[in-house]
Amino acid sequence: IDTEWGALHTDGEILSWITDLRSRREIEATPIPxxxxxxxxxxxxxxxxxxxxxxxxxxxxxxxxxxxxxxxxxxxxxxHGLGVVAFLVARFSGVLHILVGVQTEPGLDFVELAPTVQCTPDNYEHLPAEARPPFLDDVLAAPADRIRFDTELSEEGGRFFHARTRHVIVEVEPVVANGAGPARHRWMTMAQIVGLLRHSHYMNVQGRSLVACLHSLVARPDDDRPVAPGGGA
Incomplete structure (x- = not known):
């Protein structure tokens, strides 16, 4: 499978970006009472x-x-509060791209690919506007005709109590989406993401869940544009 077909960045550029981010971060955890x-x-x-x-x-x-x-x-x-994980997607020269971020999860000492937005918005209400995660407001203020997937899911397993997360996929215009975003985000094709999913420690759990949501979308017969099952714009 040619994962680089139509991609804004080559596979080598994506891997170099991840490696560079990992080399810049060193985490040391010290237990305290x-x-x-x-x-x-x-x-x-x-x-x-x-x-x-x-x-x-x-x-x-x-x-x-x-x-x-x-x-x-x-x-x-x-x-406390409803979590949000979201992908911004856009078409460049007709090829669907996903804006992928990176996160360092608690308990890990390296970064992994992650959704464009991954946070609990309520946690930022008492902080200044500049502390809000990049692209969060683009997701929360997205018009209905740009939302391709939107549902709440509960976190499974025996470690969380009433944990709910809103999973969202928003399609944006490529001119807007290709702006000078943070260095911790890159546009990747679905083929590039799926290629990395074959290996461990590249995509976090939240990102893998959103990839499954993206796969669940059906295509329009006319232009192959993803829409939510049952309709949508």
């Missing part, structure tokens, strides 16, 4: 931030059958 953590408050059933933002770490007691044991206790992350 819980009593020394600043800005967080320990309560009888949870740990919460002083501002009430971000998330709680809740203490949960579980009783259930069909497991190795009948009951147990565990911590669970309870996010």
């Amino acid at each position: 819980l009593r020394e953590v600043r800005g967080w408050r320990r309560r009888p059933d949870r740990i919460t931030h002083d501002t009430g933002a971000f998330f709680d770490v809740r203490a949960v007691a579980v009783d259930g059958g069909g497991r190795e044991i009948d009951s147990w206790t565990q911590p669970m992350i309870a996010p």
Whole structure:
């Protein structure tokens, strides 16, 4: 498969960009006692931030059958606010491109490819405008006729409590989308993304979920433009 067909950047340029970002970042984590953590408050059933933002770490007691044991206790992350993960997409010379960002996830010491936008908007309400993630407002203010996919999904697994994320794909004009965006974003074709998905540690979980959403879109018979199943512009 020719992954570079119609691409704005060659595969080599994409890999060099990722390698350069990884070489610039070195993360060192040092455990500290819980009593020394600043800005967080320990309560009888949870740990919460002083501002009430971000998330709680809740203490949960579980009783259930069909497991190795009948009951147990565990911590669970309870996010505050609806998360948003989004791809901006645009067509350059008729070829669909996805604006891919990069993220360093907690617990990892390297960057991975990620959605254009990946955040919880409520966490930025008390911060100045310049602290908002790039392209967040483009997603939140996108007109309905530009939204190709939009749905809320819950995070699976036993580590999150009522965690919901809005998954959005917004098509933008290539003139607008090809502006001088941050150095932490690059336009990639679907073929280039799928090529990297064959290897570990290139695309994070949120990005892989959005790629699946993009694959779920159907094509118009006339111009191969992705639309949401059942209609859309």
